[in-house]
Amino acid sequence: xxxxxxxxxxxxxxxxxxxxxxxxxxxxxxxxxxxxxxxxxxxxxxxxxxxxxxxxxxxxxxxxxxxxxxxxxxxxxxxxxxxxxxxxxxxxxxxxxxxxxxxxxxxxxxxxxxxxxxxxxxxxxxxxxxxxxxxxxxxxxxx
Numbered sequence: 001x002x003x004x005x006x007x008x009x010x011x012x013x014x015x016x017x018x019x020x021x022x023x024x025x026x027x028x029x030x031x032x033x034x035x036x037x038x039x040x041x042x043x044x045x046x047x048x049x050x051x052x053x054x055x056x057x058x059x060x061x062x063x064x065x066x067x068x069x070x071x072x073x074x075x076x077x078x079x080x081x082x083x084x085x086x087x088x089x090x091x092x093x094x095x096x097x098x099x100x101x102x103x104x105x106x107x108x109x110x111x112x113x114x115x116x117x118x119x120x121x122x123x124x125x126x127x128x129x130x131x132x133x134x135x136x137x138x139x140x141x142x143x
Contacts, residue, residue: 006049007077007088013045018100030070030094038090070095072139076112095139108132118143 019041021031039053046052072093089107114129115136136142 003051006051009049010042010045010051011088013048014042014100015102017041018102020100021098025094028094031098032092032094072096074112091135091138093139095141097138097140101138103137105133105137107135111135115143 019033019038021033022037023034024031042053070093072091072095075090075092077088089112108128110128110132111134113127114125114132115134117125117129118134118136134143
């Protein structure tokens with residue numbers, strides 16, 4: 001199985017069960033899921049697809065900030081090799097819809113670009129970002 005198809009199989013498996021936000025931040029009162037929760041939830045799907053996670057730290061930056069408005073962390077993979085296959089993206093945010101939310105929308109790299117441009121108030125979208133949907137559907141109050 002090509003690795004990108006295997007990643008797609010894991011995404012499909014997770015779309016049925018999701019990963020709940022079973023932990024609570026005591027300071028700011030939001031629910032979240034930790035990396036151990038994610039890895040435990042993914043383990044069966046990864047084994048079934050014949051995948052293993054080999055962590056590699058490219059660069060480690062640790063910055064701790066308190067924020068009133070939340071924020072988001074986008075973890076994504078580069079485009080697939082040899083065609084248009086789904087690529088993975090994990091969005092971690094107290095503003096996310098949560099409870100393993102997923103949808104049937106197809107997003108493109110330009111969707112991520114459009115989202116970042118929208119968040120920063122850039123009105124002229126780069127290249128294909130003008131033609132793509134943003135990622136607002138992943139958040140409780142849009143962007």
